Amino acid sequence: METKIGIGVMVFKDGKVLMARRKGSHGQGEYAFPGGHLEYMEGFEECARREVREECGIEIEDIEFLLIANVVKYAPKHYVHITLTAKWKNGEPVNREPEKSEAWAWYSLDELPEPAFEMCSLSVRSYTRDNTTDPSLGEKDKYQVTDDRRSIPPVYVERTICYGEKRVDDKGRVSYSLGDVTVGVTSDERRVYHVRYEHD
Template identity: 25%
Template sequence: MRNYFTMPVAVHLFLLRGQEILLLRRYNTGYEDGNYSVPAGHLDGNEEVKAAAIREAKEECGIDLAPSDLSLAGVMHRRSFDERIDFFVVARNWQGEIVNAEPDKCDELIWVDLDKLPDNMIPYVRQAISNYRRNEWFDSFGWEASSAHAAN
C-alpha cells in the first residue's frame, strides 16, 4: 500500500464589521507571539471547513456562527517550517458578543481598518487579507525562499 503525503490544514476567520476586521494578538503560544492574526485553528480531522470555523469562533471569540454566515475568502498553499493548506472564510454576521475566550493564548482583540493593518501582523495572514480584497481566491506563500535556497 502506498503512503501518501499529508499536511496540516487550518481555517482562518475574517470577522468583518464594515471596513474593519477583528484581529487577535498571539500570546504564550510559542508561535508568532506578539503578532496579530485572525481567529484560526487546525481542522480536527473528519471535520468540514465551515464546521471548524464555527468551532474556532466559539472557542476563541465566544460567538456563534451558522454555516450560512460563512463564505469562502480564499485558499493558500503555504510553506513555513512545514507545508500547509489554509482556508480563509468570511463572516459579517454572528450571534453573541465577541470576547477574548482564550486569554491564555491571546492578549488582545482589536477591530482594525482594513487599510491600516498593524506592522506586526503574521505575513501570510496579511497576504490572505490582501488577496481577499483583490478577489484572488488562491495563493502560494513561502515557496520563494525555499526555491532560492534550493537553487544555492
C-alpha cells in the first residue's frame, strides 16, 4: 500500500473543538476532527477549507499549522498526518457525510470524548503542550515552528525520517538528515519538532 497524506483540522469555537465519531473506515468508533486526504497539487489551507465544508457545512478562518506525524497505528494503512488549527467563521455543523461519521458536536479540550482517533490524540497533546516524553528538549526547541517547516513538503520530511542518517547529539536529541533536509524528532520518534533546510 502507498503512503497517503491526511489533513486534520482542529476547529475552535468559544474554546471548544469540533469532533465526531468515525465509521466505515480505519479508526471506526473513535472520535476525530474533520479532515481528509490532500489532493494532488492542493495547498494545506485549501484542503482544510474544502474538507470542513464538505463534511460539516461550515466555514473556517485563521488557519495555522500545528503538527506533522508519521502514523502507522492503523497498519497496513500508513499516513503522514498534518494537523491545522482554525477558528469557526460561520454556519452550523451538519453531518454531510453520514456514511463516514456520526453527528458533529463541540467539546471542551478538558472533556474530550473517548476513544480518540490517534491523529487527534497527538494533536491535542501538541496543542496543550502536555507531551513530556523528551525532557531533554527545551521549550524553544520542543515547540519550534520554523519557516522551513511550513514550506518543505511533508513527503520530503517523511522521506528524510525513513531514509536519512539518524543522529543523537550530546543532549540526547534525535534527528535525521538526508541531503539538505534535517528533521528533529522527539525521543519516542512520534512527533516532529523541527525541520531545517540547509541551502546556499
